Each structure stands twice: as C-alpha cells, then as structure tokens.
C-alpha cells in the first residue's frame with residue numbers, strides 16, 4: 313500500500329471507531345457487534361505498528377500510552393468550579409423555588425432536573441475537538457492535571473464528532489464507578505490481599521488519582537457531562553437542557569435521567585420518582601439536582617459565595633453513618649447457622665433508626681477487622697439489611713476488644729462446628745436446639761423421613777409458639793384432644809394427625825437416620841449407614857475411622873455424624889423417640905461386619921499387605937484398631953520383627969496371630 317493510501321485508511325478506521333464509540337457509549341445503541349468493532353481496532357493497531365510515525369495522541373489506540381507520573385501538576389480553572397447548595401427537605405426546596413421566583417419575578421420556572429451522581433467533578437478541555445487537558449475540581453480554583461488518567465476512560469471521547477465543533481470547549485461532569493465495576497474492583501482487591509474501598513465514590517476518586525494510568529485504565533471508570541465551563545468559537549444554546557443536547561451531539565455522554573420540569577411540584581415529583589428507582593440504577597446517586605433551565609435567568613440570579621443561586625441539590629437521607637459497635641452477639645438461624653450481629657449505638661441511616669447490623673460470619677469480621685467497641689461506618693441502602701462498611705481505626709481505644717466465635721451454641725449449648733473451607737459455623741444440636749426446632753420438626757416429619765401427613769409449617773409453628781412441643785420427641789406425646797383445641801384445627805384433622813403419627817412409628821432404620829437431620833446425611837448416606845452397621849447403637853458408638861470405612865462416607869460427613877452423636881441431648885431425644893414406640897425391622901448387617909466389637913493391635917512388618925491396608929480391612933469388617941496393647945485387646949497381629957507390643961501381649965495373655973492366621977481370618981469373614 314502506498315503511504316498516502318495507508319494514511320487514508322488509518323483516518324477512516326479512526327473515524328469509524330469513534331463513531332461506533334459514540335453509538336455504543338453515548339446513544340447506548342451499538343451500530344455493529346463487538347466482534348466487528350474489535351476487527352476495526354485490530355486493523356488500526358496493525359497499521360499503526362507498521363507505521364508508528366502516523367500515530368497521533370487522539371488515535372483510539374492511544375488511551376493508555378504514557379508512563380507513570382512523578383506527581384500531578386496544578387491546573388487553574390479560568391471559571392471556578394462551584395459547588396451546590398443542599399436541601400434535605402421539601403420545605404427547603406420550596407423555599408429555593410420561592411427565592412428564584414421572587415428574584416426573577418416569574419411565576420412558573422422551568423428547571424432541568426438531574427440525578428446527583430456520587431463521583432467526583434472533573435473538567436475536560438477540548439481544543440478544536442481534540443481532548444487537550446483534564447483536571448479535578450480541587451478546591452474549585454486549582455485542581456490536579458489528570459489528563460493521562462481521564463484519557464483511559466473509554467466513555468470520554470478523545471475527539472469530538474460533528475463539523476460545528478467549537479475552538480475551545482470545557483466540559484464539566486462527573487467521573488464515577490458503576491456498582492458492578494466497584495464490586496469487581498473490591499473482588500480483585502481481596503484476591504490480591506489489598507485494601508477494600510468503602511464505596512464507589514472512594515473507589516472512583518482513588519482510581520482517578522493514580523499516578524500510573526495503566527492502573528486507572530483497569531478500574532472501569534465512567535462519566536456523565538453536566539455542564540460547560542469555558543467555550544470559544546461557538547454559539548451556545550439558550551438553555552441548560554439544549555446545551556446538554558448539544559454536548560450529546562458532539563459525542564459526550566449525558567445522563568438519560570435528565571428531564572425538563574415545571575415549578576416546585578415538578579421538583580418534588582422528580583425527587584420522588586428518582587428515589588423510587590434509585591436502587592435499580594447501575595450507579596449510586598446521593599440525590600437530585602435542580603437547575604434553572606434558562607441561561608438568561610441563570611445570569612440574573614448569579615452566585616452567592618461558592619454556589620449558584622440558580623441551582624440546588626436535594627439530597628436523599630444519607631445511607632451511611634458513623635456509630636459504635638456496643639457488642640457483637642451471635643444469632644442461631646433455622647438451619648443452625650451462627651451469624652454474628654453487631655449491636656450498634658442507635659443511629660439514623662437512610663431515614664430509619666438502625667440498632668444492629670449483620671456481620672455475616674467470622675471471616676468477614678476478621679477481614680474488616682471489626683472489634684467490639686469500634687467506631688464504624690454503617691450503611692443501609694434501600695430495603696437491604698444494615699451493614700458495617702468499615703472501621704475507623706484511628707478511633708479504636710484500648711477498651712476495644714476482639715470478637716471470638718463461641719464454642720457452644722448460644723441457644724442450646726451444643727458444640728459449634730466449623731468445617732474446614734466453610735465460612736459458616738453451625739450448631740450441632742439440630743434436634744435439640746430451640747432455634748432450629750421448627751426446621752428440625754418439619755424435616756423429621758417430611759414424606760421421605762417419618763412421613764407424618766398433615767403436619768404443615770403453620771401448624772408446627774403454632775405448636776412450637778404455644779409451647780406444646782419443644783423438639784421432635786414431644787410430637788408423639790400430643791393427644792388428639794390437645795390438637796383439636798388448636799385454632800382452625802377440626803376434630804377430624806386432629807384425629808387424622810394422631811393416626812398419621814401412630815402410623816409413622818413403624819419405619820426403617822435408614823428413614824429414621826435420615827429423619828434425624830444430621831448435617832450432610834441425606835437418604836443415600838442414611839441407607840449406607842444402615843446397611844453397613846445394621847443397628848442404631850452401632851452407628852451411635854462408631855468412631856470416626858469406622859465411619860470413614862463405609863463406602864462414600866468421607867472425613868467431613870463422618871465428623872458430622874460423630875459430633876451429632878456426641879451431643880448427649882441428641883441421644884436423649886432419640887431415646888424418647890424409641891420409648892414413644894418408634895421401631896423398625898432388624899437390618900441384616902453386612903456379612904462383612906463380623907469382627908464387630910473386636911480390637912486389634914498391629915506390630916512388625918507384614919509381607920502381603922501394608923499395615924495401612926490391613927487396618928482399613930479390619931475397620932471395614934467392623935473391628936477397631938488400636939495403637940497399644942491392653943487387657944481389652946482382642947488380638948495382636950504380629951509380622952516380622954515385632955516390637956514391644958508383642959511382649960506385652962504375651963505378658964497379658966492376649967492371643968497373637970501371625971500373618972497367615974490373619975489372612976485366613978479375613979478370608980473366612982469375607983464369605
């Protein structure tokens with residue numbers, strides 16, 4: 313290709329990429345699929361790589377170009393960047409409108425109503441349509457030069473479009489981060505063990521003020537224009553909304569929520585409407601802004617101190633407040649999950665008094681380093697449960713102390729379990745724990761467990777609330793008369809329920825095991841347990857290793873089972889159930905469990921199997937394997953070069969088997 317041709321091709325590619333950006337970002341209406349856009353970009357990169365002398369700073373490939381800066385330099389705003397007066401009540405907005413009407417001597421004022429984005433104000437200067445410089449607001453007079461970083465924000469055009477571009481145009485607007493971008497950023501931060509950002513605003517500010525633009529480029533920042541500073545070489549429209557429309561035609565993004573409204577009623581309605589949809593917006597806003605639409609009227613109104621008289625921000629009640637953690641308590645949920653909850657000094661957040669906040673789990677408390685007594689920022693957005701955002705560490709006093717998860721359930725005193733790799737700690741007293749009792753009873757009586765028809769959730773709730781039953785064992789002592797006395801419970805249904813309970817007493821061991829609601833013991837595991845051990849007592853007494861010898865039962869499930877049966881009150885309830893008359897046909901235990909009740913000790917080197925293999929084999933046969941010889945040892949198995957255990961067995965008169973005897977015995981028991 314001749315150089316002239318390359319130049320032309322590059323120019324065409326740049327123009328069409330810019331146009332597609334405009335369609336995608338500003339009009340929110342992509343003109344080509346992503347793949348097509350990527351192809352254009354790749355083609356441009358290819359040509360520019362071959363002809364680096366043709367690269368210009370405005371090329372869409374040059375967003376992240378520069379090296380990290382040593383520091384930001386200052387930028388003076390020729391026209392100061394003002395701030396807005398705030399209103400917090402409808403009365404204050406009414407008073408604002410009254411002042412405007414009085415000063416203008418007009419009855420009906422047209423306003424531009426906009427969302428108040430929670431980001432940071434920046435000024436972006438265009439020189440004949442090319443992005444020249446970008447600066448933060450700073451103190452309103454002097455800001456920082458963040459051109460390098462602003463160039464990385466994909467929604468901000470590096471070149472404006474149209475053939476009526478001003479010689480100079482200073483666009484003002486808000487750089488912000490979407491909720492999604494914020495979530496992703498914090499996820500990444502966590503993965504890299506770096507600090508979490510408290511909210512999208514802080515995240516946006518932190519990202520824009522990076523000396524290395526490559527970091528900013530990764531941060532998913534975005535932008536809405538909400539005004540104009542200096543301009544030269546163009547005639548501006550006569551109103552704010554028309555001006556925003558003009559900016560949009562030049563390729564700048566403006567908020568789709570902007571609306572032309574009339575009078576104070578229009579303001580209040582707009583505030584209400586936006587408040588309603590606030591949580592559905594993809595970004596956070598902290599209120600709405602009303603601006604007198606007509607520029608001539610704006611000019612008459614002028615400024616007072618640092619804010620225009622022609623505009624006001626009507627803020628939503630703050631969603632974040634500072635308060636103190638008085639204590640951290642633990643709640644037990646219906647499924648036994650232990651949730652730490654922060655008791656707070658009462659504080660109004662989002663218009664509601666908040667006295668506690670969920671802390672989710674122990675890891676979350678560690679991660680956020682929340683101590684009892686800490687000063688914290690709490691947040692309550694929409695209907696969401698209040699949350700502790702972060703701790704103000706500077707305000708931690710020596711009286712503050714760390715929180716520890718209790719070892720025993722605060723509701724019932726059972727052991728608390730927390731499995732490796734799981735965030736949630738749980739109460740192991742499923743059957744007994746009052747916090748879990750409704751759930752436990754519903755599971756117990758469900759169709760595939762004890763199958764007590766007619767015992768629905770509402771009824772169980774009522775029975776528990778009225779104190780008729782505290783746990784599953786109490787179910788079987790309910791009489792027909794008691795049941796019939798309940799609200800909305802007919803004689804017939806009471807009789808049917810008693811009949812169903814009576815019928816449920818005849819069950820199977822596997823159903824009964826499943827009904828107990830041991831964590832992670834579903835129907836299949838219950839069946840495997842029943843078949844392997846044959847009796848409830850054997851399962852109750854089984855040790856971790858013996859349980860793990862059952863096919864498909866791993867370490868975690870085995871430890872759930874032992875923990876469950878280690879809770880004396882669980883066994884007590886089981887006894888009550890059996891006393892109430894629950895029974896099942898004898899289960900033919902596995903033929904292979906014929907070493908049940910025998911204890912073995914291994915010593916010396918075995919020839920045909922490893923010690924571990926022998927141990928596993930013995931466990932599957934129902935035996936126990938111990939490390940030391942005592943009077944209770946049933947057999948010692950001695951290989952070559954046995955140790956002191958051999959002598960001890962001899963001294964105590966414990967029978968000693970050699971390897972051949974052992975293999976014989978196993979073969980025998982396998983039949």
Ligand code: IVH
Nearest residue numbers: 394395396426427428429432433538601620
């Ligand atoms: S206009 C002279 N419009 O709010 C008027 N500001 O509290 C200058 N902001 O510094 C601002 N959304 O960072 C305007 N639609 C909006 C806005 C908005 C957010 C920010 C802006 C400003 C601050 C004032």
